[in-house]
Amino acid sequence: MANLKEVKQRITSVVSTQQITKAMKMVSAAKLRRAQDRIVQMRPYSQKLTAILNNVSASSEGSADIVYAQKRDVKKVLIIPITSDKGLCGAFNSNIIKATNAAIRQQFEGKEITILPLGKKAFEAFKKTDYTLVDQFYGVFLDLSFDVVREAAEFAMNGFAAGDYDQVTLVYNEFKNVATQIVQTEQFLPMAKEETEEEEATAETDYILEPSRAYIIEELVPTSLKIQVYKAVLESNASEHGARMTAMDKATENAGELLKELRLMYNRTRQAAITNEILEIVAGANALEGS
DSSP states (O other): OOOHHHHHHHHHHHHHHHHHHHHHHHHHHHHHHHHHHHHHHHHHHHHHHHHHHHHHTOSHHHHTTOGGGOOOOOOEEEEEEBOOSSOOSTTHHHHHHHHHHHHHHHTOTTSEEEEOOBSHHHHHHHTTSSSEEOOSSTTGGGGOOHHHHHHHHHHHHHHHHTTSOSEEEEEEEEEEETTEEEEEEEEEESOOOOOOHHHHHTTTOOOOOSSOHHHHHHHHHHHHHHHHHHHHHHHHHHHHHHHHHHHHHHHHHHHHHHHHHHHHHHHHHHHHHHHHHHHHHHHHHHHHHHO
């Protein structure tokens, strides 16, 4: 049986860990509120922009010359996995890494793979592989803003337009609620027409385009694509804080259960030590009487 000193040290250690997990849960809750507000505000804008783009480019003359919609034989693929910079958020990061590896095995077997990680954990995971790694943008979460994400989106878009990549894929966690994050493997380029309720509602809208349809598409398409990447990053950011909040809440509960067991062990050990001391005193007294 462990001695009292060892058990007491373990109790002190668990109490300290529990205080840390409680603090991390509160910090994540505060960050989650802000991150959730950002993604909730972004979703309607992104959906409406996509719906307008689909409506405007529905005719053949509107979509034929869109460089980002050109489909080619897929030989070179750029994958953009979006993770966090820090751990202690359950399976949040490992799910993205697993989904990326699964996509490579199942969809892009034998293709030339390039990884553009967004988030330090993705960078650390894929720098150990043999895939070509773009290491310019993995620090986007140090100062998360549209301008920072836009640079990464432009890199992917320019590479696709130049023929460096035949397909670009996003892998990220979609935020549903605090306890639920859904891993999405989404084709970014070439553009895929999305069938959405918003699109159906605006399918018959007759837009007046100035100065021309071609000019509008030329300006709207790049903006829409950058917004799409930014939305994925915001989804991942909100998912990260939700996952960390859940993980820290569970860790705090586990620490509480462990404390109960350790305190029970401490009391039993203490009681056993006291009993042994009493027995030793009685045995010594009996020995003195006998002598």
